[in-house]
Amino acid sequence: MQGPENAQPDSCSAVPPSGVSPAEGGRGLDSLSDAELIASHLASGENASAWVQELFRRHYAKVVLWCLRMAGEREEARDLAQSVFAKAHRHLASFRGESSISTWLYTITRSECMNYLRGRGPRPSAMDDGLLEEVPGDPAASPDEALERAQSVRLARALLERELTETEKLVFTLHYGDDVPLDSITRLLGLANRSGAKAFIVSARRKLARAIARWTATQERLNS
């Protein structure tokens, strides 16, 4: 691999690039903070720059590991990670520093990964037995019915919060809330048990079914 010592640029200048203060003229890129890298990149007016590449390099591992765990296959994970950084690059000018770069990249990574999973098609059903048959509310065909259903949702949310363990809630939320396949959840959360995320789904559904049955029985007693 050709090293930098063999590079022969046309000419050199002692003037540091825009965005790097004279005091920093001699600093390597790795000594600049994330904020300084962004400022230097944006001040340069260039679309692509060494600063933004250094910025992203610092966060490759976070994004790549997430994509790898979601996709489960390295070529797909690579393409996914590239789309994350491409999107981050396009929106870099809109980053206002209200969160850390890491948090910002997390939102992009999460969004891209969820879109990728949706694009792979509907997730296979984990279970066929009806879990929430007793929870009132029909599929909404109008906004008014949607509001009524919101009350049922609040009830179900309270039961979920009360009955499930932390891991069960995580798995349940990702699988049913975000349509993340169970194998992706197993990798994402690093679940080491034999059945992975499926075991937690089974356990969570069992607990919720019992809680809903108890609630229904209580309602019937109150109404009788």
Added chain:
Amino acid sequence: MDTKPREDSLLRQLLSPGPACASAQMLGALRNGTLEKEEALVLERHLAECSRCQTELKLLSDFENAAPRKGEEASLSWITSQLERRFSDDLAAAGEKAHGGAVRRWAGEFLLRPLQMGGLAAAAAMVLAGVVIAFRETRPPELGSPAPAPVVFRSGELSVFFPAGDLREPPGELRWQPSASASLYSIRVMEVDRTELWSAETRQTAIALPAQVRARIVPRKPILWEVVARDSAGRALASSGTHQFQVRNQP
């Protein structure tokens, strides 16, 4: 009766972010201890009873503390090297396109390729020397003329009301929450592979679906839709993210 679609729909609504749910930005600030005390207390109270936000906080923490597990090191290394190579190629291509010069190619070729610290310092020095040529024609930022206020794009922070989940018939309209500072909303309706069925813009927070679009929404076919709030210059302010609905089988 097939209760599965109804149950899926209810679960999705149950586990989707509610109006009180925190953004990743707020969760990150809570985690870093940079949230105002009052705000932190409110958020912590909400977290105690919201599995959605608990999940988001856990995912954010895991993301920021990411370390390769057993068996991931090789893939991480391979993917990272691929990304660096592609980025360097893009950098070189962008430089050539912008300036039509060979100098940018040199800057691209040697950017951060050596990962050792000694090579890194040398590479950084070459980069600084190389990119200077491209900056000769670039004026420094002017003082006294403030840059236009940057627009913060917040994905997933625009809430939608309807439709979502299972429906008895194709929806007659789409409705969403108003977004502060928005002048316009862009709406897209897509098939599950993101092929666009229809798009439109409106200044309202609801829009009717044309009959010809409704006709294409057949039972059990998942449909995606999203809405983006834009300012008067057309820049995106917030997005709903992608939401899904479908018409269930006719009984």
